[in-house]
Amino acid sequence: MNPLRSFFKVLLATLREIFDENAYQRFLVRTGEVASVESYRVFLQEREAHIAQKPRCC
Amino acid sequence: MKGITKVLLWGAIAIAGALALATIALHRGEAINAMWLVVAALCTYALGYRFYSKFIAAKVLTLDAMRATPAERLENGRDFVRTNKWYLFGHHFAAIAGPGPLVGPVLAAQFGYLPSTIWILAGAVFGGCVQDFVILLFSVRRDGKSLGQMARDEVSKVAGTVAFIAVISILIILLAVVALVVVNALRQSPWGTFTIGMTIPIALLMGVYLRFLRPGKVLEASILGFVFVMLAVFGGQWVSHSHALSGVFTLSGPTLAVLLIIYGFAASAVPVWLLLAPRDYLSTFVKLGTIAILVIGIILIRPTLQMPALTRFIDGTGPVFAGSIFPFAFITVACGAISGFHSLISSGTTPKMIAREPQTRMVGYGAMMAESLVGIMAVIAACTLQPGTYFAVNSGAGMVGQTPQAAVATITQWGFPVTSDQMNELAKHVGEQTLFFRTGGAPAFALGMAKIFSDSLGGTAVMAIWYHFAIMFEALFILTVLDAGTRVARFMVQDALGHVWAPMGRTSSYPSILVTSALVVAAWGYFLWQGLHDPLGGINSLWPLFGICNQLLAAVALCVATTIIVKMGKARYMWVTLLPLSWLVAVTFTASWQKIFHSNPLIGLLSHANQLLAIKPAPADLARKVFNDRLDAVVAGFLVVLVAVIVIESALQWISVISGRKEAATREAPFVATQYAEESA
Numbered sequence: 001m002n003p004l005r006s007f008f009k010v011l012l013a014t015l016r017e018i019f020d021e022n023a024y025q026r027f028l029v030r031t032g033e034v035a036s037v038e039s040y041r042v043f044l045q046e047r048e049a050h051i052a053q054k055p056r057c058c
Numbered sequence: 059m060k061g062i063t064k065v066l067l068w069g070a071i072a073i074a075g076a077l078a079l080a081t082i083a084l085h086r087g088e089a090i091n092a093m094w095l096v097v098a099a100l101c102t103y104a105l106g107y108r109f110y111s112k113f114i115a116a117k118v119l120t121l122d123a124m125r126a127t128p129a130e131r132l133e134n135g136r137d138f139v140r141t142n143k144w145y146l147f148g149h150h151f152a153a154i155a156g157p158g159p160l161v162g163p164v165l166a167a168q169f170g171y172l173p174s175t176i177w178i179l180a181g182a183v184f185g186g187c188v189q190d191f192v193i194l195l196f197s198v199r200r201d202g203k204s205l206g207q208m209a210r211d212e213v214s215k216v217a218g219t220v221a222f223i224a225v226i227s228i229l230i231i232l233l234a235v236v237a238l239v240v241v242n243a244l245r246q247s248p249w250g251t252f253t254i255g256m257t258i259p260i261a262l263l264m265g266v267y268l269r270f271l272r273p274g275k276v277l278e279a280s281i282l283g284f285v286f287v288m289l290a291v292f293g294g295q296w297v298s299h300s301h302a303l304s305g306v307f308t309l310s311g312p313t314l315a316v317l318l319i320i321y322g323f324a325a326s327a328v329p330v331w332l333l334l335a336p337r338d339y340l341s342t343f344v345k346l347g348t349i350a351i352l353v354i355g356i357i358l359i360r361p362t363l364q365m366p367a368l369t370r371f372i373d374g375t376g377p378v379f380a381g382s383i384f385p386f387a388f389i390t391v392a393c394g395a396i397s398g399f400h401s402l403i404s405s406g407t408t409p410k411m412i413a414r415e416p417q418t419r420m421v422g423y424g425a426m427m428a429e430s431l432v433g434i435m436a437v438i439a440a441c442t443l444q445p446g447t448y449f450a451v452n453s454g455a456g457m458v459g460q461t462p463q464a465a466v467a468t469i470t471q472w473g474f475p476v477t478s479d480q481m482n483e484l485a486k487h488v489g490e491q492t493l494f495f496r497t498g499g500a501p502a503f504a505l506g507m508a509k510i511f512s513d514s515l516g517g518t519a520v521m522a523i524w525y526h527f528a529i530m531f532e533a534l535f536i537l538t539v540l541d542a543g544t545r546v547a548r549f550m551v552q553d554a555l556g557h558v559w560a561p562m563g564r565t566s567s568y569p570s571i572l573v574t575s576a577l578v579v580a581a582w583g584y585f586l587w588q589g590l591h592d593p594l595g596g597i598n599s600l601w602p603l604f605g606i607c608n609q610l611l612a613a614v615a616l617c618v619a620t621t622i623i624v625k626m627g628k629a630r631y632m633w634v635t636l637l638p639l640s641w642l643v644a645v646t647f648t649a650s651w652q653k654i655f656h657s658n659p660l661i662g663l664l665s666h667a668n669q670l671l672a673i674k675p676a677p678a679d680l681a682r683k684v685f686n687d688r689l690d691a692v693v694a695g696f697l698v699v700l701v702a703v704i705v706i707e708s709a710l711q712w713i714s715v716i717s718g719r720k721e722a723a724t725r726e727a728p729f730v731a732t733q734y735a736e737e738s739a
Binding site: 010013014015016018019020021022023024025026029030035040041043044046047050054055 | 142331407
């Protein structure tokens with residue numbers, strides 16, 4: 001694969017991990033649901049406690 | 059042949075690094091190029107990673123690629139998830155990189171560029187990176203346990219309690235400090251205030267967009283948010299030129315403080331999806347992008363450092379903050395060299411996502427190296443300013459004179475020439491009314507960054523845009539620390555109060571949420587208010603207290619790490635963590651002692667209180683100022699006692715194990731072979 005394309009692929013995947021898009025995909029796989037407002041609401045509820053207690057660094 | 063090439067390559071890197079460090083350390087009386095700092099940093103990190111971290115991985119920790127990690131054994135698709143090492147590196151770096159490595163080195167630049175640079179490089183390679191790496195690995199081997207749990211299990215119950223108190227203390231003081239930095243950056247600045255104010259409705263819009271319009275499309279929403287933020291940066295210029303609107307957004311320090319306190323309370327109490335999560339995503343996007351642009355900008359224009367290697371203020375008479383080079387340079391630089399806060403991340407989400415043990419080296423050691431590089435960039439941004447400008451911006455009115463004329467006379471007399479006309483011209487270029495007395499580090503960093511950016515792209519004509527972009531960049535993720543930190547502290551207080559009265563521990567109970575949010579906001583709000591109303595308080599006394607707290611937490615983490623190394627039967631390698639621990643103890647003990655008892659009222663809190671009491675006639679707010687000084691002294695004393703307790707508890711464990719009185723046994727999760735043995739580590 002073109003090294004530049006490979007770099008951007010890794011970069012995009014990293015951003016998707018940082019921005020929790022992958023976490024949502026995993027949630028959909030785990031629960032067998034499809035992407036929708038309702039499933040995202042359930043995902044956010046599950047994620048909320050986790051996000052809210054995550055420390056932020058100085 | 060391949061071996062010889064490798065030796066030659068690493069030899070060349072070592073020589074280049076040594077040459078760069080020698081240039082930085084030995085040049086006196088003439089300006090050097092910032093690229094020397096970049097080369098020294100990159101070579102030091104390369105050598106540290108290749109040799110020192112590999113030594114720790116192989117000899118001390120004996121990383122085992124065949125051992126299943128919690129992400130594999132406990133995989134649940136939620137917290138425990140095997141994650142690609144590059145993605146996890148990005149995740150970990152985004153979590154550990156905050157405003158500390160930007161603000162700390164800017165403040166410490168009053169000593170010159172040399173002390174900060176040396177400490178950022180040595181502190182990171184031998185201290186910060188080591189701490190993050192070993193804590194990450196030890197947490198991985200204990201099913202992703204937190205630092206507090208490891209302290210309780212491996213050292214003692216007292217150590218676990220101390221870790222909890224340390225975390226709460228650091229959070230409260232950190233929140234006050236970052237709030238003060240934001241207030242100082244935005245006061246009397248309609249452009250900055252408008253831009254930052256707009257990020258709140260933008261975050262709310264992103265929250266609604268993500269939840270109802272395009273569920274799960276965070277990257278897309280973040281790009282949209284970023285575009286809106288950029289529009290807010292440009293819109294701020296228009297607002298600052300508008301007679302009708304500029305008055306609305308020109309706010310005093312106390313007004314901004316009240317608004318921040320209300321914001322902190324609201325962020326702690328409203329649903330996460332509405333404000334906290336979108337702001338977090340937005341700030342991460344801006345943070346990663348801006349740091350990348352800054353690195354590219356510095357490499358492109360290769361600026362000259364205007365600040366000398368060492369200034370006259372190494373003796374402790376500096377106007378930015380009082381205190382001599384030892385211990386205060388090491389306290390002030392903070393997160394660019396070592397940060398106890400990172401140990402919370404290394405024992406939080408990251409260990410639950412590590413796919414193979416050897417990856418802890420790249421994620422733990424490597425991400426801290428990247429954060430250290432951010433610290434070096436901050437040193438460069440501050441030191442490319444003319445020293446006179448740097449001191450005029452960063453010095454409080456209480457230190458250099460109450461008027462701009464008095465300030466330029468004092469600073470020029472120190473040997474750093476600056477004129478009111480120069481400062482006014484610069485303020486005009488960046489679209490501010492004045493740049494005098496803009497303490498806290500953020501405005502000076504923004505100035506340095508704007509200079510580097512405008513030199514690379516657009517020239518003076520766009521300096522105002524870059525300056526306010528930089529202010530927005532800093533304030534945006536400082537506010538993220540503020541809102542998320544308030545919420546985290548609220549959870550911790552709820553957890554602690556729940557042991558006293560069960561209903562207070564219910565995290566979804568609204569009365570409990572309101573009471574505990576108010577408690578947390580009142581705690582950091584008090585320190586913020588105190589900092590605003592005391593010319594010798596503020597960043598001058600709060601940042602050292604924050605530094606002490608942060609390094610106390612690092613000391614707790616290194617005590618836990620050393621204890622585990624000793625219990626692993628590897629006492630001969632305990633120096634790896636004992637060395638940085640000893641240094642931190644020396645620094646925090648000396649700094650705390652000086653903050654409490656130093657005879658110079660600019661440094662010692664008690665002598666400052668005594669000086670105030672001796673003033674005749676007594677000033678109107680005497681009692682409050684004296685109380686503030688004494689409270690800060692008690693906080694500093696309390697922290698040093700905590701350090702002492704944890705060090706003694708840990709040392710007792712080491713002595714027991716080394717002398718054979720206690721069996722060398724750790725509480726690792728049992729070994730389970732990985733199912734992914736064929737995968738490359």
